[in-house]
Amino acid sequence: MSGTLLVTGGSRGIGAATCRLAAERGFAVAVNYRDDEDAANEVVEEARARGAAACAVRGDVASEAEVERVFRESEEALGPLKALVNSAGIAGNGAPVAEFRAEVLERLLAVNVLGLQLCCREAVRRMSTRHGGRGGVIVNVSSMAATIGGRAFASDYAASKAAVDVFSQGLAKEVSGDGIRVNVVRPGMTFTDMTTRVKENPKLRERIEASIPMHRIAEADEIARPIVWLLSDEASFVSGAHLDASGGGFLV
Numbered sequence: 242m243s244g245t246l247l248v249t250g251g252s253r254g255i256g257a258a259t260c261r262l263a264a265e266r267g268f269a270v271a272v273n274y275r276d277d278e279d280a281a282n283e284v285v286e287e288a289r290a291r292g293a294a295a296c297a298v299r300g301d302v303a304s305e306a307e308v309e310r311v312f313r314e315s316e317e318a319l320g321p322l323k324a325l326v327n328s329a330g331i332a333g334n335g336a337p338v339a340e341f342r343a344e345v346l347e348r349l350l351a352v353n354v355l356g357l358q359l360c361c362r363e364a365v366r367r368m369s370t371r372h373g374g375r376g377g378v379i380v381n382v383s384s385m386a387a388t389i390g391g392r393a394f395a396s397d398y399a400a401s402k403a404a405v406d407v408f409s410q411g412l413a414k415e416v417s418g419d420g421i422r423v424n425v426v427r428p429g430m431t432f433t434d435m436t437t438r439v440k441e442n443p444k445l446r447e448r449i450e451a452s453i454p455m456h457r458i459a460e461a462d463e464i465a466r467p468i469v470w471l472l473s474d475e476a477s478f479v480s481g482a483h484l485d486a487s488g489g490g491f492l493v
């Protein structure tokens with residue numbers, strides 16, 4: 242694999258694991274982050290240690306101006322964009338619907354849905370053969386939460402990921418004929434900073450593991466591998482797919 246890959250939320254968790262593996266497979270990697278510059282720089286160093294060109298690019302995906310700058314700076318540093326992984330995402334407030342707060346919902350949707358859509362727009366403008374590009378590939382990171390309305394008090398987050406699933410399906414139909422494959426990976430619960438509270442709470446962890454057919458929570462690498470497979474030519478006829486990396490889904 243070659244060319245420039247931009248990973249939003251590439252500084253930690255699933256995004257960081259994706260950057261490391263994609264670097265090994267030959268991509269030049271632009272590591273987007275919002276706050277944690279040290280974490281982003283560490284991933285850049287790890288990518289370089291694997292022989293890849295890499296750069297860190299700060300930017301909030303919820304801001305249109307920052308998204309435009311992130312794409313511009315990534316290409317200035319590493320060359321034309323070939324691939325995009327949208328991994329940047331946040332959890333909701335963990336609140337029942339009766340306690341929803343508009344500003345929390347607005348931020349959740351701005352990052353998980355609006356931000357992802359703006360990043361896809363920028364990628365399509367660059368990759369689409371209709372716009373003079375050479376084609377490319379997009380992987381959007383959704384969640385198994387979208388398939389069940391979320392675990393307790395996560396309906397807001399689940400709804401944002403259902404939007405990712407449906408948007409990606411429509412986008413795949415729109416651009417697959419213009420040289421761009423678009424797919425979704427839906428992780429089940431995965432050990433990252435987003436799920437620290439599960440790691441630190443043995444009772445909660447046990448309950449969650451009991452609900453997963455494989456009886457365990459994923460490591461970030463186990464989500465990165467299907468993402469990088471979808472980026473590769475091995476998946477050359479795969480577009481519009483929702484790939485569940487979930488240990489078998491949910492036991493109900």
Ligand SMILES: NC(=O)c1ccc[n+]([C@@H]2O[C@H](COP(=O)([O-])OP(=O)(O)OC[C@H]3O[C@@H](n4cnc5c(N)ncnc54)[C@H](OP(=O)(O)O)[C@@H]3O)[C@@H](O)[C@H]2O)c1
Nearest residue numbers: 250252253254255275276277301302330384430431433435
């Ligand atoms: N972990 C799970 O169990 C799980 C399960 C299903 C789906 N997912 C999805 O997988 C994706 C990655 O999750 P994760 O667990 O790897 O999360 P994580 O460890 O919390 O990392 C989140 C990453 O996203 C970045 N980010 C957050 N908000 C951003 C914004 N507004 N603009 C740009 N970057 C932003 C963070 O950068 P900074 O550090 O700079 O803030 C960080 O690099 C998310 O879309 C999440 O919804 C996760």
